[in-house]
Amino acid sequence: xxxxxxxxxxxxxxxxxxxxxFALGVVWAPSIVxxxxxxxxxxxxxxxxxxxxxxxxxxxxxxxxxVGAVNVLILFAIMLVNRRYTFAPLKLxxxxxxxxxxVCLGLFALLTAMALNTPWQLxxxxxxxxVLVMGGHFFREYLLPFELASVLLLMALIGAIVLARRxxxxxxxxxxxxxxxxxxxxxxxxxxxxQAELVSxx
Amino acid sequence: xxxxxxFLVVAAVLFCIGIYGLIVSRNAIRVLMSIELMLNAxxxxxxxxxxxxDSAMIRGQVFSVFVITVAAAEAxxxxxxxxxxxxxxxxxxxxxxxxxxx
Numbered sequence: 001x002x003x004x005x006x007x008x009x010x011x012x013x014x015x016x017x018x019x020x021x022f023a024l025g026v027v028w029a030p031s032i033v034x035x036x037x038x039x040x041x042x043x044x045x046x047x048x049x050x051x052x053x054x055x056x057x058x059x060x061x062x063x064x065x066x067v068g069a070v071n072v073l074i075l076f077a078i079m080l081v082n083r084r085y086t087f088a089p090l091k092l093x094x095x096x097x098x099x100x101x102x103v104c105l106g107l108f109a110l111l112t113a114m115a116l117n118t119p120w121q122l123x124x125x126x127x128x129x130x131v132l133v134m135g136g137h138f139f140r141e142y143l144l145p146f147e148l149a150s151v152l153l154l155m156a157l158i159g160a161i162v163l164a165r166r167x168x169x170x171x172x173x174x175x176x177x178x179x180x181x182x183x184x185x186x187x188x189x190x191x192x193x194x195q196a197e198l199v200s201x202x
Numbered sequence: 203x204x205x206x207x208x209f210l211v212v213a214a215v216l217f218c219i220g221i222y223g224l225i226v227s228r229n230a231i232r233v234l235m236s237i238e239l240m241l242n243a244x245x246x247x248x249x250x251x252x253x254x255x256d257s258a259m260i261r262g263q264v265f266s267v268f269v270i271t272v273a274a275a276e277a278x279x280x281x282x283x284x285x286x287x288x289x290x291x292x293x294x295x296x297x298x299x300x301x302x303x304x
Contacts, residue, residue, distance in 0.1 A: 005203050012204055016212040023216055026235050027223035039235050042216075046242050049212070052204065053253040058263050058270075062245075065270050070238065070277045077231055077281040081288045087228045087295055100225045108218040115210035122206065125257045137264045149271045156275030163282035 012052055018045040036078050040071045057131045209250035216243035230284045230294040234277065241273045 003011070022041040029035045043066040050059035090096070138146050216239055223236030245266045252262025287301075288294055 008204050012208060016208075019212065020215050020219070023219045023239055026239065027219060027227070027232070032229055032231060035232055035235060039238065042239065042242065046246060049209070049246060050249055053209070053249045054257070055249050055253070055260075055263050055266075058245075058249065058266055061267060061270060065274055066238075066242075070274055073277055073281060074231065074235060074238075077284060080285060081231070081294050085229070085293070085295065087297075090297065097226050100222055104218040104222045107221065108214055111214035111217070112211055115207050115214065120206055120255065122254055123257060125253060128258060128260065130260055130263060133260050134264055134267070137259075137261065142264055145268060149268060152275055153271060156278050160278040160282040163279065164285050 008052060011048070015045045015048040015052070019049065032078055033075075033082070036071070036075045039074065040067050043067045043071060054125070054127070055130055057134060206250055206254040209246060213243045213246040213250070216240075216246070228296050230287070230296055230299070231281070233296060234280045234284070237280075238273060238277065241269060245269050 019042055022038045022045065025038040026035045026042065029038060043062060047059040047062040047067075050056075050062060220236045220240035220243060223239065224233055227233050227236060248262040248266040248269070250262075252260045252266075256262060284294060287299060291298055
């Protein structure tokens with residue numbers, strides 16, 4: 001890395017502030033569409049942090065895979081299920097949120113204390129060509145995991161198609177042309193809706 | 203000068219935000235986004251250790267490429283499952299996803 005130390009520090013502060021702010025936005029944004037776009041901001045600022053850590057190949061892979069594929073996939077899923085939901089308030093929901101916040105703050109304190117108090121075995125940073133070294137790793141020691149990853153991706157591809165597929169049926173004669181060529185799925189009734197019906201019938 | 207601890211603290215913040223969003227969110231897609239946040243935090247840890255502890259062999263970067271692969275597969279299958287449940291239940295509220303409850 002040929003950047004000066006002050007430039008590195010300022011870049012790190014800006015990128016980490018962006019990542020943390022966007023991550024808070026992902027969790028707290030009122031609209032799920034805003035969350036989806038803020039998630040892209042988190043991924044981009046993480047790619048910048050990877051560049052600060054001399055990982056140029058993984059930064060490019062992060063931009064291509066996360067921003068280009070995963071984020072777009074999430075935005076498509078949001079568009080497919082996008083409706084304005086008003087979630088019915090939970091009984092003791094505030095208690096769950098409070099306990100979760102306390103547990104997360106405790107975990108953060110634990111991790112920070114661990115990171116600051118452990119004597120790390122630091123080595124001087126050697127400039128290497130990360131693409132050459134990683135290519136050597138992938139085709140020598142990590143050849144089996146590399147091939148298994150491709151099989152895993154194939155399995156995920158087929159599994160996602162099977163899970164999200166609609167079952168089409170051949171239209172019967174006499175039915176209108178505008179009928180949906182899809183096998184009707186029974187709508188399962190959820191527990192909260194059943195209770196709401198019970199309350200409304202009383 | 204940048205130090206290893208800075209990156210570890212940032213990754214810890216992102217991981218805790220991810221856990222908080224995972225438990226608190228009612229929207230199923232937001233839960234999947236929180237999982238992605240946690241995976242990114244783990245990747246940042248891998249990168250930091252690979253740069254500051256193992257900069258000649260950069261094995262952490264190799265592992266983070268595998269983590270990115272598994273995260274992409276997880277996102278595809280998870281969103282397909284959410285779409286399947288949405289077709290049956292017409293909602294994406296996590297509190298109504300109790301099909302597997304006894």
